[in-house]
Amino acid sequence: MTRARDADSGDFLGPSRSEQRRAALDVLALGEKLVALSPTQLAKLPIPETLLPHIRETQRITSHVAHKRQLAFLAKQMRREDDATLDAIRDGLDAGGAAARREAAHLHRVESWRVRLLADGDAALAELLAAHPGADRQRLRQLVRNTAEERARNKPPHAFRELFRELRELLAQDEAATGGEAEAAPDADD
Structure with missing residues (x-):
């Protein structure tokens, strides 16, 4: 399957699969950081209310395979958020932010x-x-x-x-x- 190109400029219309994968892995890593935080630390971050139950559920699960699967689901939910929201969370996590x-x-x-x-x-x-x-x-x-x-x-x-x-x-x-x-x-x- 080939990526679509702009008819006038010849530029690709969307990100490559590699770029999409890097972005998805970045969100997954962000999810892992969020799951490692305490409830007090989570409360200080600008996390949307829709993500908090998924974070808590991922923290609750201890079985390795189930935890990994729940973490992947959390990352999927996080990818639905806009980039500004994810950047605000990253900035809140960044000690030098x-x-x-x-x-x-x-x-x-x-x-x-x-x-x-x-x-x-x-x-x-x-x-x-x-x-x-x-x-x-x-x-x-x-x-x-x-x-x-x-x-x-x-x-x-x-x-x-x-x-x-x-x-x-x-x-x-x-x-x-x-x-x-x-x-x-x-x-x-x-």
Whole structure:
């Protein structure tokens, strides 16, 4: 069987069988990576809801032959998704990918603000509120006081963690509102 050609240019109309096979094997390898992930890791990826049951089913099967067959079925389902969806999943899996870099930068900004709030107190809180007017001043001030008290009494870091969660949520809301263009937290050395 020969591949169809464009009558005017003589170019092939579709990918060769070798290209199709390479693409299918690439999707199969992506499926293997997804199956190896924990539910928490899967939840962080932009995986369509239609694929999640197939991934879970493949993870559940332990028999080698049945697992291989289910993995092939998962890859078939994944090939039905558009290239943009598969590229987004690959980017999410890539430790050096844009999504991972954005998430790491976001967490660094949150941690930087937490350190500033604990070190500089009201001065840092005033800067944070100026940069993020939607913040709850009382809540943040209370969390900073509770964290200082926890440290002084050598207690478990409940308020410390709660402060991090509160800041993460605040910065995420502001980044979503500004389209991801959040300012960096000022350095503690300033």
